[in-house]
Amino acid sequence: MRYLPLTDTDREDMLARIGISDIDALFSDVPAGKLLKAPVELPRAKGELEVERILGKMAGKNTAASAVPFFVGAGAYKHHVPATVDHLIQRSEFLTSYTPYQPEIAQGTLQYLFEFQTQVAALTGMEVANASMYDGSTGTGEAVLMAHRVTKRRKAVLSGGLHPHYAEVIRTLSHMANDEVVSLKPDVAASEDILSQIDDSVSCVVVQSPDVFGNLRDLKPIAEKAHAHGALLIAVFTEVVSLGAVVPPGAQDADIVVGEGQSIGNALNFGGPYVGLFAAKSKYIRQMPGRLCGETIDSTGQRGFVLTLSTREQHIRRDKATSNICTNSGLCVLAFTIHMTLLGQTGFARLAEVNHANAVKLADLLAGVEGVKVLNDSFFNEFTVKLKKPAAEVVEVLAAKGILAGVPVSRLLPGAGLDDLLIIASTEVNTDEDRAALVAALVEVL
Amino acid sequence: MAETRYTKDHEYIRIEGDTGTVGISDYAQGQLGDVVFVELPEIGKALSKGGEAAVVESVKAASEVYAPVSGEVTAVNAELESAPGTVNEDPAGKGWFLKIKIADAAELDGLMNEAEYQNYVKTL
Amino acid sequence: MLNRQGRPTQAGEAAHAEHATFTGNKALQQIEPLIFEIGHHEATGVDIDKPAPFKSRLGKHARQGEIGLPGLSEPEAMRHYVRLSQKNYGIDTGLFPLGSCTMKHNARLNEKMARLPGFSDVHPLQPLSTVPGALDLMLELARYLMTLTGMPAVALSPKAGAHGEACGMMAIKAAIEAKGEGATRNVVLVPESAHGTNPATAALIGFSVKAVPARPDGTVAVEDVKALLGPDIAAIMLTNPNTCGIFEPQIVEIAAAMHEAGAYFYCDGANFNAIVGKARPGDLGVDAMHINLHKTFSTPHGGGGPGAGPVVLSERLAPFAPVPFVHVENGKPHLIESRGEAPAGNQPFGRMTAFHGQMGMYVRALAYMLSHGADGMKQASEDAVLNANYIRAGLADLMSLPFPDHPSMHEVLFDDEWLKGSGVATLDFAKAMIDEGYHPMTVYFPLVVHGAMLIEPTESESKAALDLFIATLRDLAMAAKGNDKERFTSAPHHAPIRRLDETRAARQPVLKWEKPAPAKAAE
Incomplete structure (x- = not known):
């Protein structure tokens, strides 16, 4: 077996050194009859070539985003990732290192975490950011719990523009912890009256912008009303690239900002691994979940970085920890940071501009298609259209033609009576040919 | 004259009339190491004997500080917020945590006096 | 024509003395600033064409003003992150016996x-x-x-x-x-x-x-x-x-x-x-x-x-x-x-x-599972357990085993009883391992023993690697017991950075880079 360095002779010598003759003597604490004698019922070891064949065959059955005109979004986005990113994150010292618990031999990881925290704080317009969460949705769940700790209240109000899966993650967690959740109904037109839901019993209001339907939301009035009642505003985004073009949540007085960072540096990966971004006002840092990297000096006065404020975390605080999170998204953080460093604010703003331009072009084209109505007043790189046929059927027919047209709202909200709505995303990867193909196919199908 | 009593969890209470000043002992600060943060209760909070009164954190540990007796919090040492190291430097003096209005002086009887506490620490 | 420019091929007399360098770098160990200190707000390492003019649909939500993030060109970014990587220890660097974490080989397949x-x-x-x-x-x-x-x-x-x-x-x-x-x-x-x-x-x-x-x-x-x-x-x-x-x-x-x-x-x-x-x-x-x-x-x-x-x-x-x-x-x-x-x-x-x-x-x-197969996975577990017990057998006479009555599984736990009176703590011992080229074991966990040292070698280590590891730990253990405190309490001496002040980091948390205040202009 190519991964196991011990030879049979080694094994014999080592058993002799330990003073036993059979490896199973070391398994003597396994209760009688529970120790397996033969290997389990699975295939035997395979060479690289054979493994590549098996997995290659599975992969080959899937339609890759880059192989077709691709307009699928709603929480994960197809972007171009520079080759440098994937090369660097595969360097052994990054790929095969552990959580930086020994800072003297983990300054590489710690320094990029510090760079990441600074980047996320700047992008969101917030004072502090942590070293990442698993993804945007779990980060949003953690944000709600954090708000409950800060306000000592246990009721969250969720906007109807929040990604339905994010809302479900929050509801699941809240149900388990016996916390209250008020979920507003799906709000395609961004016209919900969330302000009237805010009173002195509310811990936090969770609002996504751009929302799941693509609408840009005005957070400021919500923050004002929330603060007047001692509640927090949690601002959510699923498309981090939008922050290159729109007013950041920090400038609208959000208390906690949480979102999905996959778009920068990370592949679609059928849903994971991704990277959750998490930022807050600095007065709340002791209630933040997740790891934090901080600056300090070594015994000779040289600057260095360490994990800090660890007493919030489970390995010290146990059942009183701010979160049970341990592993986070280290390597996805690195990918994000490298890509963001390559972009800089100039490249990032340009990337956002191109995304918006492509989406506007597509929306304008679709507005001219009979049976398609663009519903958004404002949007960034994603918008919702109303079709004269059920969106899921249309998407299926277009997929058969080799075009991935978007996400039917019925996939996210089955049974909500929104079957004719389709969420369409357009990023920098889309060409004029892609858009023409989508338009032509829709004309044909509708 | 002020008298100081101790709990087995290493909190002290210095008694002046019906007010007690609560902090952690010199032994406790030594065990914790460099204190980096102290979380104090709100003034006016009613504490019950043995209940959580404050939290003291070093780099690698966090400990609850329990109320030595029941009573209402009348003052907290806000200086600790910016200078938590005071707990290490002067635990019995400037490093105090909070003042409490002692609800039931009889609760003090179960606590150790200075000599008893020093003997207790020797056994640890 | 004969090239007469022979070069010295042996080090001079003072070769082993420590020399301060102009840059502060030590050959492959380079001091690397933060991107915020070396990048520029106008710089970028990606080329994206400006789109043709179009009518924005951002409405009143368009961002005003700069984000405040620097960029780096591609060669600068590459060098920055490669240098950072060189300050990290990974499984591919050496033995990584971090108990409870199972740091085994990561196949590139x-x-x-x-x-x-x-x-x-x-x-x-x-x-x-x-x-x-x-x-x-x-x-x-x-x-x-x-x-x-x-x-x-x-x-x-x-x-x-x-x-x-x-x-x-x-x-x-x-x-x-x-x-x-x-x-x-x-x-x-x-x-x-x-x-x-x-x-x-x-x-x-x-x-x-x-x-x-x-x-x-x-x-x-x-x-x-x-x-x-x-x-x-x-x-x-x-x-x-x-x-x-x-x-x-x-x-x-x-x-x-x-x-x-x-x-x-x-x-x-x-x-x-x-x-x-x-x-x-x-x-x-x-x-x-x-x-x-x-x-x-x-x-x-x-x-x-x-x-x-x-x-x-x-x-x-x-x-x-x-x-x-x-x-x-x-x-x-x-x-x-x-x-x-x-x-x-x-x-x-x-x-x-x-x-x-x-x-x-x-x-x-x-x-991983396809590669190992049922037979390989069984063997991997047996090797992981064998390796841990081999380390235990090699160190048990010098270090203290809190639970000697049970065989170890894939990791062996020592406590700090054997260090009593030496003036060396578990943490110091761990830091000295760094100087020897090893990642330390898990320390101070589990909490049920004092000064825990939890060693998990995994199945990825050869017998030769284990033998050297055991020999190294024996040497360190003898030194700790033999009053060579300095080797431990100020370790690591050879890492890219010396022991860090975690108290300072926690008392005044600095969690992001801030632009230094401009120096006051002379009046």
């Missing part, structure tokens, strides 16, 4: 497979008809995990070990609620030796935590558990093999006692690497167990993630598994994404994450 466009470049919400291979992969991974654990179901979506714990405990809570006992069964038993995530998870889900004392031999006794059982007990969270590196000998009796009391047995599977192919949790009475794919199945740790924490579930808990999951009907796989679509008999407790879990990690883990 797994990386290559995860990057096949059919896996990495597929969207979680593209039509399911366009991703049949992705569902095949999830099913195949599930089959392997269920077979290895002897459990009938698995929830794949949790994103890491602690997330898996939450998932398993939520399934337990849902099952308790379904029996109408939600209001009364709300206490979870957690041994003192447990990972911090266990009590944190229980608390997250609204349970209160009761500690189970550890026996002097490092195990949990069934009588101690039984003494705590009652109608309020929801579950026990027990790590097996436990964090002292011992297989819990009474695990079957403990499981039976829990079940008899109407409670559940959650097993923390962080240490599964010791028993893959040797014992199946399903045979031991486990109701739920998470599997850290980034430990046991070698998906890289990546400096702290991403992980993946699928949870295997017993027959009693299977109906409560969260969405999404793959359901096979008439031989055809379907992805069930909402509670309403769940087949009859299923009552999913909810959803753990936006999408389907860590697909990228699934691919790597399956590549």
Whole structure:
């Protein structure tokens, strides 16, 4: 077996050194009859070539985003990732290192975490950011719990523009912890009256912008009303690239900002691994979940970085920890940071501009298609259209033609009576040919 | 004259009339190491004997500080917020945590006096 | 013509003295500033054309002003991150015996497979008809995990070990609620030796935590558990093999006692690497167990993630598994994404994450399992256990074993009894290991022994590597006992940076780079 360095002779010598003759003597604490004698019922070891064949065959059955005109979004986005990113994150010292618990031999990881925290704080317009969460949705769940700790209240109000899966993650967690959740109904037109839901019993209001339907939301009035009642505003985004073009949540007085960072540096990966971004006002840092990297000096006065404020975390605080999170998204953080460093604010703003331009072009084209109505007043790189046929059927027919047209709202909200709505995303990867193909196919199908 | 009593969890209470000043002992600060943060209760909070009164954190540990007796919090040492190291430097003096209005002086009887506490620490 | 410019090929006299350099660099060890100190706001390492003029649809939401982030050109960015990487220790650098973390070899085949466009470049919400291979992969991974654990179901979506714990405990809570006992069964038993995530998870889900004392031999006794059982007990969270590196000998009796009391047995599977192919949790009475794919199945740790924490579930808990999951009907796989679509008999407790879990990690883990096969995985566990016990045999006369009565599994636990009076603490010993070119073992965990040193070599080490490691630790141990304090208390001496002031970091947290205030202009 190519991964196991011990030879049979080694094994014999080592058993002799330990003073036993059979490896199973070391398994003597396994209760009688529970120790397996033969290997389990699975295939035997395979060479690289054979493994590549098996997995290659599975992969080959899937339609890759880059192989077709691709307009699928709603929480994960197809972007171009520079080759440098994937090369660097595969360097052994990054790929095969552990959580930086020994800072003297983990300054590489710690320094990029510090760079990441600074980047996320700047992008969101917030004072502090942590070293990442698993993804945007779990980060949003953690944000709600954090708000409950800060306000000592246990009721969250969720906007109807929040990604339905994010809302479900929050509801699941809240149900388990016996916390209250008020979920507003799906709000395609961004016209919900969330302000009237805010009173002195509310811990936090969770609002996504751009929302799941693509609408840009005005957070400021919500923050004002929330603060007047001692509640927090949690601002959510699923498309981090939008922050290159729109007013950041920090400038609208959000208390906690949480979102999905996959778009920068990370592949679609059928849903994971991704990277959750998490930022807050600095007065709340002791209630933040997740790891934090901080600056300090070594015994000779040289600057260095360490994990800090660890007493919030489970390995010290146990059942009183701010979160049970341990592993986070280290390597996805690195990918994000490298890509963001390559972009800089100039490249990032340009990337956002191109995304918006492509989406506007597509929306304008679709507005001219009979049976398609663009519903958004404002949007960034994603918008919702109303079709004269059920969106899921249309998407299926277009997929058969080799075009991935978007996400039917019925996939996210089955049974909500929104079957004719389709969420369409357009990023920098889309060409004029892609858009023409989508338009032509829709004309044909509708 | 002020008298100081101790709990087995290493909190002290210095008694002046019906007010007690609560902090952690010199032994406790030594065990914790460099204190980096102290979380104090709100003034006016009613504490019950043995209940959580404050939290003291070093780099690698966090400990609850329990109320030595029941009573209402009348003052907290806000200086600790910016200078938590005071707990290490002067635990019995400037490093105090909070003042409490002692609800039931009889609760003090179960606590150790200075000599008893020093003997207790020797056994640890 | 003869080249007469001969060069010296031997070092001069002063070759071994320390020389300060102009830059502060030490050859390959380079001081690297932050990107904010070397980048420029106008700089960028990507070329993106400006779009043709268009009418913005951002409305009043358009960003005003700069973000305030620098960029770097591609060569600068490459050099910056390569230099940072050189300050890190990885498995590929050397022996990484971090107990409880299973730092085994990360095969690059797994990386290559995860990057096949059919896996990495597929969207979680593209039509399911366009991703049949992705569902095949999830099913195949599930089959392997269920077979290895002897459990009938698995929830794949949790994103890491602690997330898996939450998932398993939520399934337990849902099952308790379904029996109408939600209001009364709300206490979870957690041994003192447990990972911090266990009590944190229980608390997250609204349970209160009761500690189970550890026996002097490092195990949990069934009588101690039984003494705590009652109608309020929801579950026990027990790590097996436990964090002292011992297989819990009474695990079957403990499981039976829990079940008899109407409670559940959650097993923390962080240490599964010791028993893959040797014992199946399903045979031991486990109701739920998470599997850290980034430990046991070698998906890289990546400096702290991403992980993946699928949870295997017993027959009693299977109906409560969260969405999404793959359901096979008439031989055809379907992805069930909402509670309403769940087949009859299923009552999913909810959803753990936006999408389907860590697909990228699934691919790597399956590549590992396919490569090893049933025979290779059994051998890997045996080698992991053999390596740990070989280290134990090599050090037991010098260092102190708190629990000598049980064989170690894949990790061996020492305490600091043997360092008493030396003036060297566990942490100092660990830092001196850094100077010797090793990553330290896990220190100060588990909490049940004083100054813990938990050594997990994994199966990836050769006998020669272990022999050198043992010899090194013996040398260090002799030095520690022999009054060579300086070698330890000021270690590491040779790392890119010396010991860091963690108190300062925590007292005045600096969590991001701030532009230095401009120096005051002379009046």
